[in-house]
Amino acid sequence: MEGGKGLRAAPFPPLHTFEPLRRTALNRIFAAFYTCAIIVLLYRHAQALLNYSTTSLLYFSINFSLLISDLVLAFMWAAAQAYRVRPIRRKEFPENLKRVIKEEDYPGLDVFICTADPFKEPPMNVVNTALSLMAYDYPPEKISVYVSDDGGSALTLFAFTEAAKFASYWLPFCREQNIMERSPEVYFASNNLSWSPEFEKIKMMYENMKAKVEHVVDKGEISDEYIIDNPHREAFKKWTKDFTRTDHPAVIQVILDRSEDKDVSGNYLPNLIYVSREKSKTSPHHFKAGALNALGPNYVGSGCFFQRRVFFGGPSEMVPPEFDELNSNNVVDKPIKSEEILEFAHHVAGCNYENQTKWGYLNGFRYGSLVEDYYTGFRLQCEGWKSLFCNPKRAAFLGDNPITIIDLLGQCKRWCIGLLEVAFSSKYNTLIYGSRSMGIFMGLAYSHYAFWPLWCIPVIHYSFLPQLALLNKVSILPKTSEPWFFLYVFLFLGAYGQDCLDFVLDGGSIKRWWNAQRMWMIRGLTCYVFGSVEYLLKSLGISTHGFTLTSKVQDDEQSKRYWQGTFEFGVPSPLFVPLTMAAIINLFSFLYGLKEFLVGSNMDGGLFLPMVLSGLIVLNCLPIYGAIALRNDKGKMPTQVTVIATFLSAALSSFAYLIFNQ
Numbered sequence: 001m002e003g004g005k006g007l008r009a010a011p012f013p014p015l016h017t018f019e020p021l022r023r024t025a026l027n028r029i030f031a032a033f034y035t036c037a038i039i040v041l042l043y044r045h046a047q048a049l050l051n052y053s054t055t056s057l058l059y060f061s062i063n064f065s066l067l068i069s070d071l072v073l074a075f076m077w078a079a080a081q082a083y084r085v086r087p088i089r090r091k092e093f094p095e096n097l098k099r100v101i102k103e104e105d106y107p108g109l110d111v112f113i114c115t116a117d118p119f120k121e122p123p124m125n126v127v128n129t130a131l132s133l134m135a136y137d138y139p140p141e142k143i144s145v146y147v148s149d150d151g152g153s154a155l156t157l158f159a160f161t162e163a164a165k166f167a168s169y170w171l172p173f174c175r176e177q178n179i180m181e182r183s184p185e186v187y188f189a190s191n192n193l194s195w196s197p198e199f200e201k202i203k204m205m206y207e208n209m210k211a212k213v214e215h216v217v218d219k220g221e222i223s224d225e226y227i228i229d230n231p232h233r234e235a236f237k238k239w240t241k242d243f244t245r246t247d248h249p250a251v252i253q254v255i256l257d258r259s260e261d262k263d264v265s266g267n268y269l270p271n272l273i274y275v276s277r278e279k280s281k282t283s284p285h286h287f288k289a290g291a292l293n294a295l296g297p298n299y300v301g302s303g304c305f306f307q308r309r310v311f312f313g314g315p316s317e318m319v320p321p322e323f324d325e326l327n328s329n330n331v332v333d334k335p336i337k338s339e340e341i342l343e344f345a346h347h348v349a350g351c352n353y354e355n356q357t358k359w360g361y362l363n364g365f366r367y368g369s370l371v372e373d374y375y376t377g378f379r380l381q382c383e384g385w386k387s388l389f390c391n392p393k394r395a396a397f398l399g400d401n402p403i404t405i406i407d408l409l410g411q412c413k414r415w416c417i418g419l420l421e422v423a424f425s426s427k428y429n430t431l432i433y434g435s436r437s438m439g440i441f442m443g444l445a446y447s448h449y450a451f452w453p454l455w456c457i458p459v460i461h462y463s464f465l466p467q468l469a470l471l472n473k474v475s476i477l478p479k480t481s482e483p484w485f486f487l488y489v490f491l492f493l494g495a496y497g498q499d500c501l502d503f504v505l506d507g508g509s510i511k512r513w514w515n516a517q518r519m520w521m522i523r524g525l526t527c528y529v530f531g532s533v534e535y536l537l538k539s540l541g542i543s544t545h546g547f548t549l550t551s552k553v554q555d556d557e558q559s560k561r562y563w564q565g566t567f568e569f570g571v572p573s574p575l576f577v578p579l580t581m582a583a584i585i586n587l588f589s590f591l592y593g594l595k596e597f598l599v600g601s602n603m604d605g606g607l608f609l610p611m612v613l614s615g616l617i618v619l620n621c622l623p624i625y626g627a628i629a630l631r632n633d634k635g636k637m638p639t640q641v642t643v644i645a646t647f648l649s650a651a652l653s654s655f656a657y658l659i660f661n662q
């Protein structure tokens with residue numbers, strides 16, 4: 001983020017430039033047409049509702065629910081226009097950095113790596129992340145790597161003491177061999193490696209370290225023979241028998257100190273610091289945001305860099321922290337291991353440290369949402385900070401993605417709860433506060449995500465209602481003979497077509513777009529619904545939803561299926577029930593519609609739209625039919641889910657029969 005200041009003017013070459021995309025004018029013209037079509041559609045719904053006196057309560061309710069669904073669709077479409085009104089493409093020139101600023105003037109870089117559970121986030125993965133960062137193409141004496149361990153695990157600390165030893169060989173190796181893949185795991189797994197004695201030696205060291213760390217993690221304890229240096233022995237003593245992951249003192253361990261630790265070639269190593277914030281059952285924990293706020297005043301998140309200053313109020317109004325030491329421009333002039341510094345660090349890492357301070361509210365990472373990154377970014381932009389999106393050809397950051405559908409939906413459900421916490425925040429909501437602070441387009445762009453879970457309303461609606469009506473020979477969508485039919489076709493093809501075009505123009509393939517829209521439908525039937533319900537329960541004080549960590553463990557069989565493009569269901573989760581119900585009901589309604597069509601039903605074109613809709617959903621559900629009926633592996637749809645969904649589909653169809661035939 002930068003405070004609105006541009007780049008240094010000529011004669012310095014630029015670090016990045018941007019150009020508007022050619023599709024801007026077309027986007028705007030299309031938006032004008034589409035807006036008119038939405039207005040006409042809403043007029044149709046209003047007309048149908050006003051004719052209530054001539055229709056039954058059933059038709060009034062159907063029209064009302066159609067209106068609500070279409071209003072959500074219209075709102076989401078309008079919010080998405082914020083991304084289309086002035087699209088740009090940025091180009092980055094990292095090669096110009098050395099011509100813009102001398103290496104000795106590079107700013108210090110603090111990198112935070114969060115981890116919270118050694119069994120869901122294997123320490124070797126976290127170690128690889130840290131090693132790749134320590135080996136950045138950046139002066140090592142300007143890098144500090146902080147490992148925040150919210151799991152409070154001695155196993156993670158052990159992994160990092162081992163990583164520090166390996167780093168003193170790995171960093172010079174990367175420098176001398178000009179290695180681009182600086183994560184050892186990725187490097188050794190790549191195909192185009194050239195053999196040399198150094199290569200063999202470093203590979204062996206890596207394999208030994210990996211085996212040792214994995215052995216310790218598997219055993220779940222660190223035997224004495226592994227702890228050889230005294231300073232670390234002292235740190236491990238903090239893990240007494242009363243130490244639990246939810247109740248423990250702060251642990252801070254300086255594993256590498258850039259003012260004294262050198263690699264084997266004599267160059268200084270970056271700082272490597274382990275921090276596990278104090279936890280107590282009686283103090284709120286604030287999850288990742290709480291952990292990050294203990295690390296002092298700056299942050300490097302998933303794929304982003306911040307200036308330290310952004311956490312202390314807007315560009316023009318400084319909000320100073322309670323302690324001068326935490327000020328963004330404070331320069332620490334004492335050694336990192338000095339008693340004074342460590343004492344203050346322990347104080348800040350205490351679990352009650354922020355009480356009665358501005359941390360989490362006006363300073364630092366903001367509390368109050370399970371998507372702290374989104375919420376904090378939003379608040380910072382509202383305060384006047386500007387952000388730049390860089391997307392260089394060689395990705396600047398790589399991360400883990402969930403590979404099983406249950407992990408993905410669990411992650412997405414947590415996001416939904418966090419997003420709704422922002423959307424309906426009384427003070428800092430995206431629509432009113434966001435639009436007032438940043439303008440209507442930025443407010444809408446943030447709202448598009450904040451209201452993300454609302455997609456479940458139209459998705460559920462259009463996955464069940466027209467189909468149940470069709471099974472009862474009732475058409476609630478326009479007939480082919482009506483002019484409204486063309487309006488529906490335009491609205492549907494327009495939104496879908498533009499989405500597909502944007503996807504392809506940004507380098508995606510049609511196949512990937514098809515998968516993306518399938519996932520949108522799946523999310524609409526699962527995590528958006530469950531996330532919204534859990535948010536509601538949380539707001540009513542009925543349940544408290546915490547941060548369910550996304551698993552980063554790679555199971556070989558699951559990975560194989562993932563790379564074959566096969567969905568991994570496997571666990572009997574309630575999340576899969578509505579999805580399976582939609583698959584069953586749409587299959588029946590499609591087959592029924594087809595039969596009626598073939599026998600020349602007298603529905604006067606009223607079959608067409610619901611049948612096409614069912615057909616599209618059936619196509620999207622093909623992997624689900626396969627998971628129900630054709631697969632025998634561990635990733636198939638669990639039988640309990642199929643039985644419950646079949647029973648509920650039958651109950652829903654019987655209920656619809658009673659309603660439509662009363």
Ligand SMILES: O=c1ccn([C@@H]2O[C@H](COP(=O)(O)OP(=O)(O)O[C@H]3O[C@H](CO)[C@@H](O)[C@H](O)[C@H]3O)[C@@H](O)[C@H]2O)c(=O)[nH]1
Pocket residue numbers: 113114115116117121148150286287288291301302370371372373411414415418547548549550551
């Ligand atoms: O109490 C906690 C819970 C989580 N974490 C860390 O937070 C990070 C994100 O958790 P993860 O389960 O990986 O969430 P994802 O949904 O995969 O992550 C995305 O979404 C999160 C918000 O939900 C953001 O924090 C992340 O930056 C973003 O990559 C991980 O490094 C965790 O170790 C903590 O430090 N403390």
